[in-house]
Amino acid sequence: MKYTEGMLRDGAMEGKNILITGGGTGLGRSMGEYFLKLGANLIITSRRLDVLQQTADEMQNSFGGKVLALRCDVREIEQVEKMWAEANAELGQIHGVLNNAAGNFISPTEMLSANAFQTVVDIVQKGTSNVTLTAGKHWIKNKQQGTFLNIVTTYAWTGSGYVVPSAVAKAGVLALTRSLAVEWAKFQIRSNAIAPGPFPTEGAWSRLLPGELVKKFDPAKKIPVGRVGEHQELANLAAYLMSDFSAFVNGEVVTIDGGEWLKGAGE
Numbered sequence: 001m002k003y004t005e006g007m008l009r010d011g012a013m014e015g016k017n018i019l020i021t022g023g024g025t026g027l028g029r030s031m032g033e034y035f036l037k038l039g040a041n042l043i044i045t046s047r048r049l050d051v052l053q054q055t056a057d058e059m060q061n062s063f064g065g066k067v068l069a070l071r072c073d074v075r076e077i078e079q080v081e082k083m084w085a086e087a088n089a090e091l092g093q094i095h096g097v098l099n100n101a102a103g104n105f106i107s108p109t110e111m112l113s114a115n116a117f118q119t120v121v122d123i124v125q126k127g128t129s130n131v132t133l134t135a136g137k138h139w140i141k142n143k144q145q146g147t148f149l150n151i152v153t154t155y156a157w158t159g160s161g162y163v164v165p166s167a168v169a170k171a172g173v174l175a176l177t178r179s180l181a182v183e184w185a186k187f188q189i190r191s192n193a194i195a196p197g198p199f200p201t202e203g204a205w206s207r208l209l210p211g212e213l214v215k216k217f218d219p220a221k222k223i224p225v226g227r228v229g230e231h232q233e234l235a236n237l238a239a240y241l242m243s244d245f246s247a248f249v250n251g252e253v254v255t256i257d258g259g260e261w262l263k264g265a266g267e
């Protein structure tokens with residue numbers, strides 16, 4: 001078996017309806033495609049309905065299952081509540097939420113306007129809280145089990161220059177993950193997080209390694225295992241944490257970065 005292969009058996013997510021914010025592109029899309037292959041149905045959201053709808057059509061054609069594309073800016077609680085109601089009306093009970101929507105750019109912090117700082121915090125932290133509150137309240141009221149999986153990053157705990165609003169917001173998302181893992185476990189609601197390292201995508205990759213930086217990025221020097229991640233490796237982890245196989249995993253953050261974040265400490 002190779003690490004580029006799917007890990008879980010066919011049907012491992014049969015009957016599950018999973019919401020993925022920011023599910024139209026990049027890693028959100030890759031994780032969604034694997035969930036579909038495993039038998040799940042999806043609700044994917046983002047601000048761009050044209051991109052979403054195209055993704056939904058392509059996904060359904062390739063992998064079957066149902067993919068519902070719903071426009072939603074996660075910063076706006078009214079839009080989140082409307083999206084959640086539509087998703088439930090269309091697909092019935094939703095079993096899992098992958099909080100994947102993010103916004104980020106590199107900038108010296110002293111160059112940021114207050115609005116620029118707040119924009120990133122709002123997409124990442126407020127957006128995740130909005131979706132989590134909406135889903136959690138619904139699940140608790142209707143006595144439904146649920147699973148949250150939140151995408152963070154290792155600089156949520158190490159901190160990082162030049163992406164400070166993102167670091168601040170991701171630290172908040174990690175705190176939310178751990179706090180609700182304790183508070184909401186009694187309602188059969190689990191919360192976990194994944195901290196992905198370098199996985200090439202069109203969007204985030206070009207934003208975080210713009211221009212010449214991408215040419216200078218040498219995985220052999222930066223990452224102990226000597227390579228970047230394959231999307232399937234992340235999808236395998238996400239599917240495990242979203243599935244019932246991980247029923248006893250709660251409040252955990254799993255880093256998948258080839259050891260990148262520890263490299264500075266170890267050398």
Ligand code: HXC
Nearest residue numbers: 102103104105106107113115116119153197203204207208
């Ligand atoms: C400085 C910037 C900027 C930049 C925008 N702003 N881009 N400031 N450098 N590169 C400022 C604007 O001037 C404005 O401030 C404020 O931010 C809001 O900008 P808008 O364009 O109006 O905001 P909006 O349309 O909401 O767009 C949000 C966004 C955008 C974050 C700026 O890039 C976006 O929508 N991104 C979504 C996708 C994304 O970023 N994905 C990457 C996630 S990767 P003023 O003062 O002028 O009003 C990720 C991985 C992390 O998170 C892990 C890494 C290992």
